[in-house]
Ligand SMILES: Cc1cc2nc3c(=O)[nH]c(=O)nc-3n(C[C@H](O)[C@H](O)[C@H](O)COP(=O)(O)OP(=O)(O)OC[C@H]3O[C@@H](n4cnc5c(N)ncnc54)[C@H](O)[C@@H]3O)c2cc1C
């Protein structure tokens with residue numbers, strides 16, 4: 199399980215990192231925590247000859263709680279999401295979800311930026327960010343731009359990020375809604391979701407997104423609208439229509455749809471209890 | 475691919491070496507430095523047998539390039555002994571409570587438990603189980619591992635109190 203050889207770079211600032219990405223084109227990749235990329239490299243499924251490590255760039259990690267929104271640096275680890283008390287107060291669903299990702303060792307190194315940029319439908323943060331209506335900041339040769347999490351995912355491992363762009367931060371509006379839940383069905387600790395649901399619920403408001411039930415995360419406007427009106431059955435029906443699970447080692451399609459319904463109902467119940 | 479010069483602190487000592495950037499930290503420790511406490515169980519980031527402490531975090535050294543660890547401060551199970559070379563508290567408690575059978579998972583278990591107890595000196599049984607979820611054991615059924623870690627917490631806290 200040894201990856202193919204590559205040249206290693208540890209630039210000290212964003213401009214140098216982008217310059218490396220421009221210079222080496224699709225031969226180059228950035229590495230954050232490496233806990234999705236290194237397993238892929240070991241399996242020789244990621245082909246690259248230049249690795250650009252972001253750990254030497256200052257200012258890419260940290261959590262800032264502002265007036266109406268929270269900004270999280272891309273290199274902030276999943277462990278930091280769990281241990282930040284102010285964040286748990288402002289956006290508690292983040293901590294609830296992070297606690298269900300992988301295991302302690304993975305969370306010490308795995309970053310939020312890597313989790314959302316990766317594009318693996320199994321990652322938990324993308325669906326959550328869609329539920330929260332987060333915005334990603336991308337920096338590239340032409341400067342900075344913002345992309346909504348809901349517009350970012352195109353297909354498995356294909357996102358709106360250009361090869362020479364780096365995701366630097368995630369901005370999350372602090373939810374007014376008191377009800378929230380991230381519920382995930384997995385076979386064991388450290389497993390990706392068979393199905394997971396993120397729910398926000400408040401006065402006349404709801405937001406619903408699902409994980410690992412299509413080749414992208416699925417945020418459903420129709421399911422959210424139904425739940426906002428208190429129509430739980432309508433919400434589940436719409437969400438099940440929006441997903442498109444594939445058969446794999448986690449089970450056949452019919453089973454996944456069943457689990458998706460169960461998990462979404464559990465998430466709604468939990469969110470309702472917290473909203474009350 | 476050309477080799478790069480790496481320099482890190484392992485168990486309190488500065489070490490240097492030449493390695494291909496793709497060398498995994500576990501291979502560098504075991505093959506270049508002859509530090510064979512950290513084990514290779516799965517090499518796929520699942521079992522935790524390769525766990526070492528890096529800059530105050532428990533990490534799986536099979537999922538980290540030595541290039542990424544360049545400049546880091548690493549502690550392995552060998553670094554957790556007392557100054558006189560006798561078994562450290564957690565090591566002693568694993569022995570006393572029969573927290574191992576074949577011993578293959580043990581270096582990873584002890585290194586992870588070390589960090590867990592640094593962060594949470596008085597954990598509940600549930601917190602120990604959750605905090606140890608990245609380490610697999612095929613022999614013990616975990617019962618005695620949990621016991622050994624809870625006993626370590628008590629012993630370490632008693633030691634701290636006595637010192638005050
Ligand atoms: C045993 C195990 C279990 C796991 N279980 C789960 C789970 O249950 N749920 C889950 O969500 N994840 C899981 N993961 C994945 C883990 O959370 C990863 O850490 C995460 O997906 C990627 O973050 P990273 O920092 O490690 O990124 P890396 O592996 O370094 O990078 C991943 C990809 O994103 C790109 N990238 C990284 N950062 C940036 C950036 N700032 N800008 C642009 N591109 C970037 C890289 O080029 C690469 O293509 C698991 C991993 C392991 C090893």
Ligand code: FES
Nearest residue numbers: 515516517522536
């Ligand atoms: S050898 Fe590293 S996790 Fe199994």
Ligand code: FES
Nearest residue numbers: 575577611612613
């Ligand atoms: S004691 Fe044998 S694997 Fe744990």
